[in-house]
Amino acid sequence: MQRPMDAYDSETFRRLGHHLVDTLADHLARTTRREGPVLPWAPPETHIAGFPAEFPEEPSADVLGQASALLSRVVDASHHLHHPRYVGHQVSSPLPLAALCDFISSFLNNGMAVYEMGPVATAMEHNVLGWMARVLGMPEGAGGVLTSGGSAGNLTALLAARQAKAGFDAWNGGASAGPPLTVLVPETAHYCLARATRVMGWGAGGVTPVPVDAHYRLRPESLEEALASARRAGRHPIAVVASAGSTSTGAFDPLEAVADFCEKHALWFHVDGAHGASTALSPRYRHQVKGIERADSVVWDAHKMMLMPALITAVLFREGQRSFEAFAQEASYLFHGEAHRPWNDVALRTLECTKEMMALKLYTCLKVLGTRVFADAVTGSFDLARRFAERLTAAGDFELALWPDCNIVCFRHTPRGLSETELDALQVRLRDTLVTRGDFYLVRTTLAGRVWLRTTLINPHTTDADLESLLEALRRAA
Numbered sequence: 001m002q003r004p005m006d007a008y009d010s011e012t013f014r015r016l017g018h019h020l021v022d023t024l025a026d027h028l029a030r031t032t033r034r035e036g037p038v039l040p041w042a043p044p045e046t047h048i049a050g051f052p053a054e055f056p057e058e059p060s061a062d063v064l065g066q067a068s069a070l071l072s073r074v075v076d077a078s079h080h081l082h083h084p085r086y087v088g089h090q091v092s093s094p095l096p097l098a099a100l101c102d103f104i105s106s107f108l109n110n111g112m113a114v115y116e117m118g119p120v121a122t123a124m125e126h127n128v129l130g131w132m133a134r135v136l137g138m139p140e141g142a143g144g145v146l147t148s149g150g151s152a153g154n155l156t157a158l159l160a161a162r163q164a165k166a167g168f169d170a171w172n173g174g175a176s177a178g179p180p181l182t183v184l185v186p187e188t189a190h191y192c193l194a195r196a197t198r199v200m201g202w203g204a205g206g207v208t209p210v211p212v213d214a215h216y217r218l219r220p221e222s223l224e225e226a227l228a229s230a231r232r233a234g235r236h237p238i239a240v241v242a243s244a245g246s247t248s249t250g251a252f253d254p255l256e257a258v259a260d261f262c263e264k265h266a267l268w269f270h271v272d273g274a275h276g277a278s279t280a281l282s283p284r285y286r287h288q289v290k291g292i293e294r295a296d297s298v299v300w301d302a303h304k305m306m307l308m309p310a311l312i313t314a315v316l317f318r319e320g321q322r323s324f325e326a327f328a329q330e331a332s333y334l335f336h337g338e339a340h341r342p343w344n345d346v347a348l349r350t351l352e353c354t355k356e357m358m359a360l361k362l363y364t365c366l367k368v369l370g371t372r373v374f375a376d377a378v379t380g381s382f383d384l385a386r387r388f389a390e391r392l393t394a395a396g397d398f399e400l401a402l403w404p405d406c407n408i409v410c411f412r413h414t415p416r417g418l419s420e421t422e423l424d425a426l427q428v429r430l431r432d433t434l435v436t437r438g439d440f441y442l443v444r445t446t447l448a449g450r451v452w453l454r455t456t457l458i459n460p461h462t463t464d465a466d467l468e469s470l471l472e473a474l475r476r477a478a
């Protein structure tokens, strides 16, 4: 291989591609059989040294051999999210079919900023968003965009909220062209909301915290006081955010009550359903998101509970036309009377200019695997979490932080005779031991000043027996 053109040789690609798929298929079989560590833990220095920036000037004489050796090392040394004992952050164990779609997306590189650069992906995005809006029970006319993650999605939704409710043209005039704005946000909200309001130039007061109850759910009876306190502070409140569910505990805020409050005060109602909007897919649990259909905007990550690889986030608007207002150069009223806005040039409505063919993986999996696999993944993981919570309650040497609303379970090991401070230190040590040994991957969180172990049961391969082994491993490590 000597000239750049040789790097496009279709036969080399065919052979290497087959080989890499074989490598991943073997890896999938091994990890789902629980072979090897979940995370082959190593400090950053090890990987810095292991993957140095020493690049040859000439191509390798053995492209196939060298590429497969390098990529096999990457697979082995990475975090194995298909391992049934991965019970950590809210990141999916992706469907192999979805990963292949990402591969095709990379290969075709249809950037999607304008329709002509990604015609199929643009149409799929439009249709998949319509399907998601119907799953949530949103009315006819709902629509939105796909974007790169819940953090970008929440910013997009709040930009549209600002355009609709600020009462002045902040897009052109800047944040100081009117009274300082704020949104009411539960104390337990994801940090990206406070980041979004700072990005918009509203400073620290851009978020007005709303207290939560003992179950870490927004207290609707505190909303009036939060609104009044924001106004006393000289702020103009434009929106209320509810989490479905919140990141740390998975608690679902009472959406109906927040919707009522927003209606009464003419505030924008935004639901951060990055994790939990998928609950609407489950006939058994969809009642937990009742009221989401009344939201002005919803963020929904398909790379969390919908088994998709990162990133694919839906930002849905009750009135689909609102999605033109997040990044509008002119206020929405100027568009009225314009019969046809170019919905198919997606970049008009997203933070991204170029983006990957995001809808391809979700559309293809829905089409080929059907919708039940997604409903079952949600129902199965919520059921598993409830059985795990029962097990923890019955165990005697474990304590459950709160009854789980979804597939996030927070708990701690409580051997007798330890002080609260010692218990905190124990949880930190237990987690570090299990994670660095590679037995399990779980995380921790702080609730009401105390340290808790935190698990997200997001991998459909995780069983009751795995969780029983987790408790045993924690006891032994203690």
Ligand SMILES: *Cc1c(COP(=O)(O)O)cnc(C)c1O
Residues within 6 Å of the ligand: 090, 148, 149, 150, 151, 152, 190, 192, 243, 244, 245, 246, 247, 272, 273, 274, 275, 301, 313
């Ligand atoms: C995960 C999460 C986010 C952030 O989403 P990303 O896709 O990781 O950017 C925001 N809000 C909630 C409630 C989440 O669970």
